[in-house]
Amino acid sequence: MSEISDLTKSIANFANRRDWNIFHTPKNLAMAITGEAGELAAEFQWLTPEQASAVSGERLKAIELEIADIGIYLMRLCDVLDIDLKKAILDKIEINEKRFPPIK
Amino acid sequence: MSEISDLTKSIANFANRRDWNIFHTPKNLAMAITGEAGELAAEFQWLTPEQASAVSGERLKAIELEIADIGIYLMRLCDVLDIDLKKAILDKIEINEKRFPPIK
Amino acid sequence: MSEISDLTKSIANFANRRDWNIFHTPKNLAMAITGEAGELAAEFQWLTPEQASAVSGERLKAIELEIADIGIYLMRLCDVLDIDLKKAILDKIEINEKRFPPIK
Amino acid sequence: MSEISDLTKSIANFANRRDWNIFHTPKNLAMAITGEAGELAAEFQWLTPEQASAVSGERLKAIELEIADIGIYLMRLCDVLDIDLKKAILDKIEINEKRFPPIK
Numbered sequence: 252m253s254e255i256s257d258l259t260k261s262i263a264n265f266a267n268r269r270d271w272n273i274f275h276t277p278k279n280l281a282m283a284i285t286g287e288a289g290e291l292a293a294e295f296q297w298l299t300p301e302q303a304s305a306v307s308g309e310r311l312k313a314i315e316l317e318i319a320d321i322g323i324y325l326m327r328l329c330d331v332l333d334i335d336l337k338k339a340i341l342d343k344i345e346i347n348e349k350r351f352p353p354i355k
Numbered sequence: 356m357s358e359i360s361d362l363t364k365s366i367a368n369f370a371n372r373r374d375w376n377i378f379h380t381p382k383n384l385a386m387a388i389t390g391e392a393g394e395l396a397a398e399f400q401w402l403t404p405e406q407a408s409a410v411s412g413e414r415l416k417a418i419e420l421e422i423a424d425i426g427i428y429l430m431r432l433c434d435v436l437d438i439d440l441k442k443a444i445l446d447k448i449e450i451n452e453k454r455f456p457p458i459k
Numbered sequence: 460m461s462e463i464s465d466l467t468k469s470i471a472n473f474a475n476r477r478d479w480n481i482f483h484t485p486k487n488l489a490m491a492i493t494g495e496a497g498e499l500a501a502e503f504q505w506l507t508p509e510q511a512s513a514v515s516g517e518r519l520k521a522i523e524l525e526i527a528d529i530g531i532y533l534m535r536l537c538d539v540l541d542i543d544l545k546k547a548i549l550d551k552i553e554i555n556e557k558r559f560p561p562i563k
Numbered sequence: 564m565s566e567i568s569d570l571t572k573s574i575a576n577f578a579n580r581r582d583w584n585i586f587h588t589p590k591n592l593a594m595a596i597t598g599e600a601g602e603l604a605a606e607f608q609w610l611t612p613e614q615a616s617a618v619s620g621e622r623l624k625a626i627e628l629e630i631a632d633i634g635i636y637l638m639r640l641c642d643v644l645d646i647d648l649k650k651a652i653l654d655k656i657e658i659n660e661k662r663f664p665p666i667k
Contacts, residue, residue, distance in 0.1 A: 261448055265451065269458055270458060274609045278404055279608050279609060281395050281396050281407075284392045284395060284425065285396045288385075288601055289599070289605075292389045295382045295385045295386075297591060299508070300382055314436065314438075316443070318429060318440065318443055321425070322429060334418075339419045344369055346420075347369065351373055386504040386597070387501075390498070390500045393493050394497060396490050396497070397497075400490040463567065473659065473660070473665075485618065492600045496596045496600035502593070508591075512588055523646050529600075533634060537630060544634055547634065548638075551628055555577065562581055562582060
């Protein structure tokens with residue numbers, strides 16, 4: 252089984268064992284992604300580009316946790332909408348390949 | 356090589372061939388994630404929970420593309436910050452396991 | 460009548476005349492704000508701080524429209540939740556005054 | 564002087580007295596708005612539409628504070644970009660009037 256489906260199943264199992272499926276509707280999960288994306292942005296908002304590129308220690312750990320939250324809700328949303336995240340990403344890269352011709 | 360690192364490399368390669376690495380700073384990528392998360396939210400914002408759970412056709416396709424965009428920028432951000440997305444997600448699930456004891 | 464209540468009434472009137480009140484629930488409006496905030500972020504995401512501070516012409520106009528959208532949904536949300544935006548802002552400034560003592 | 568310019572000046576004055584102007588660039592403020600919008604979304608994300616429409620007490624107070632934060636950063640952004648928020652909103656309503664003809 253693939254890495255992404257493994258993670259997706261762990262996340263689904265986590266929700267199942269807490270009876271949280273009732274909360275994990277597509278609309279609520281989309282909203283949760285904006286919430287976590289906002290928290291990720293908040294980690295960077297007052298940093299200069301240089302500071303943001305050199306984050307480390309506590310802040311890097313906090314950023315990692317926000318990234319994990321976004322990944323978790325994104326995989327959960329794919330699960331409840333029956334979307335194949337890997338295929339969706341590959342399809343989008345292909346679309347972008349045509350829209351933005353490479354320069355090298 | 357793993358599925359997530361494969362996707363991450365395809366995304367990095369796509370950026371490289373367009374000289375877009377200069378734009379892909381952590382701060383800019385975090386901002387891009389909020390932008391795509393906002394577009395995902397916009398797909399659902401006026402739908403009832405029932406309509407949101409039954410999305411199909413054109414709207415489902417649009418949602419899939421927004422999800423792909425979030426996934427792409429999330430993997431790109433992990434790449435530039437040298438974060439292991441799979442490990443970050445598994446660590447976060449473990450933290451959540453302790454914070455929210457399962458009821459079954 | 461105050462400027463903010465005038466704007467709030469114009470926005471409510473606009474919604475009324477389209478039978479859009481049914482869509483303007485607190486949850487949907489909060490989601491719409493994240494959507495518009497994401498679009499605002501998208502205008503700035505690939506700009507350097509210097510470019511972002513010097514926006515003009517078409518981009519400045521686009522930014523102005525996104526700002527207006529956020530303001531519209533924010534006032535609409537205050538309206539449906541019966542929140543006094545001016546008072547909320549003044550109260551928050553007062554809280555911040557205590558949390559962050561001025562240095563001059 | 565108008566209500567919105569009064570608030571805008573109080574916010575600018577607050578920043579001035581803490582030497583925070585250096586942080587309040589257009590890009591950073593746009594990012595801060597997505598952060599606060601995400602926190603607002605987080606207050607509503609797991610609520611049913613009915614629960615969201617009936618928020619009260621502690622949660623309503625928390626929502627009010629998030630709304631205030633968005634309002635503060637929105638006015639600050641207008642200030643640094645020299646945008647007239649009231650005019651921007653009225654212009655946008657006029658555009659919307661043409662795009663979406665009223666039904667009554």
